[in-house]
Amino acid sequence: MLEKLMRLTNVKKFKVNWALIQPNFYLLVLLCIITVSANAQNEQSPSLNIGDPAPPLRVREWIKGTPVQSFEKGHVYVVEFWATWCKPCIAAMLHLSALAAEYKDKVTIIGIDIKEMKTTSIQKVKAFVDSIGFRMNYHVAAEDSNFMASSWIDASGEQGIPKSFVVNANGRLAWIGHPKDLDAVLRKVVNNTWDIKEEAAKRNSNRHLAALDDSLNYELIRYVRDPNKPGDLGKPDSALLEIDEFVRHEPKLKYAPFIAWHTFSALLKTNPYKAYEYGKTWMVTPTYEEPSYWSIYRNIELYSDKLNLPAEIYELGAEAYQMEIDRIPYPELVNIPKLYHKMADMYWHAKNKVKAIEAEQNAIKALKGRKDYSATDLAAFESRLQQYKNM
Incomplete structure (x- = not known):
């Protein structure tokens, strides 16, 4: 944990005999390092930020559309990074078109093909673009010698694709994110109502919060249950005490994904009714990313056979499933029938027969809506539906 935070802060390592340090002092030292990390965050900032001039375009070959040599002033651009193997990238293409x-x-x-496998030739990329047809109805190019990935993705500190960069009419980066979120951004950028300074501050704050959340996760893991010990529930009280200290020094951590996972898990074991209240707020409180709905229902499923959980908790789990389904950007990539099927089980545990039946019916409907659905899955879903109706 200490080494992780040291890497975040650029602070020199120093030797400490942790065995001689009292727990409270250990926590004090930890929180001091967190404070230092807040001040040193600028030193950790990526070389490419919101508000910076957009890096140049350098491509190996233009595959579709008129070649774009540079960013013209007075015009807005979206540079979208994708690859032939990336299913979310392919799912986003119709939206981009x-x-x-x-x-x-x-x-x-502009769609820039990057991070292809060594066995994927330019001919294969071209064939892929041709096969997509009207679903990829915008400019497309293949990058040159990893320049675009390095100068855009890596330089901005981003990870993974698809990834969209919006370049405003002044040639500056206005936004970086997932293509599913482009609608609201483009509307404001085009209308000159987009606040670059505000977006830059928000992004820097989110990066700082994400780094803290990720690092503190390592500290809290020591209180998690040992799966090799039957009946072990870890040390939830100790976890909650440390979480309270973390949140007291940085309130924005309260619903950050990792901290929230540990908080909800610990509350399930110590006070399920507080877990319910915490979970209800967590589901509607975004931090540096959208709420982790799966964290709620997954925690409940992990402990459903180990704890005597009240009906409200299972209702919460079912609501988390529904909120996740409602916010899936590309449903074709997700096993939605299975999500409804598990939602029905949550409602059944909550003793809500009506909603359990409704969720299972939705599972069957969603399954039948798939082109190549499994007859075995359908039989299992229909059998479960009958069980719900008969009980």
Whole structure:
């Protein structure tokens, strides 16, 4: 934990005999390091930030659309990074094409193919683009010698694709994120109502919070149950005490994904009714990312056979499933029938027969809506539905 925070803060390592340090002093030292990390965060900032001039375009070959040599002043651009193996990238293409049509004279969307496997030739990339057809109705190019991935993705500290970069009419980066969130951003950028300074501050704050959350997760893992010890529930009281100290020094951590996971898990074991109240707020409180709905229902499933959980907790789990389903950007990539099936089980544990039946019916409907659904899955879902109706 200490080494992790040291890497975040650029603070020199120093030798400490932790065996001689009292627990409270250990926590004090830890929190001091966290405070230092807040002040040193600027030193850890990526080399490419919101508000900076957009890096140049350098591509190996233009595959589709008129080549774009540079960013013209007075025009808005979206640089979208994708790869042929990336299913979320492919799912986002139709949405990007719709945006390209909507902002035809104001925004140019450029798809840059990066991070391809060594066995994927430029010919294979071209064949892929041809096979996609109208679903990829915007400018497309393949990067040159990893320049785009290095100068854009890596330099900005981002990870993974798909990833969209919006370049405003002044040639500066206005936004970086997932293409599913482009609609609201482009509307403001095109109308000159987008606040770059505010977005930059928000992004820096989120990066700082994410780094703290990730690091503190390592500290809290020592209180998690040992799966090799039957009946072990870990040390939830100790976890909650440390979490309270962390949150007291940085209130924004309260519903951060890792901290929230440990908090909800510990409360399930110590006070399920407080867990319910915490979970209800957690589900509607975004921090540096959207709430982790799966963290709620997964925790409940982990302890359903180990703890005597009240009906409210299972209702909460079912609501978490529904909120996740409602916010899935590309349903074709997710096993939605299974999510409804598990939601029905949550409602059944909550003794809500009506909603359990409704959720299982939704599971069956969603399953039948898939092109190649499993007859075995259908039989299992229908059998479970009958059980719910008969009980």
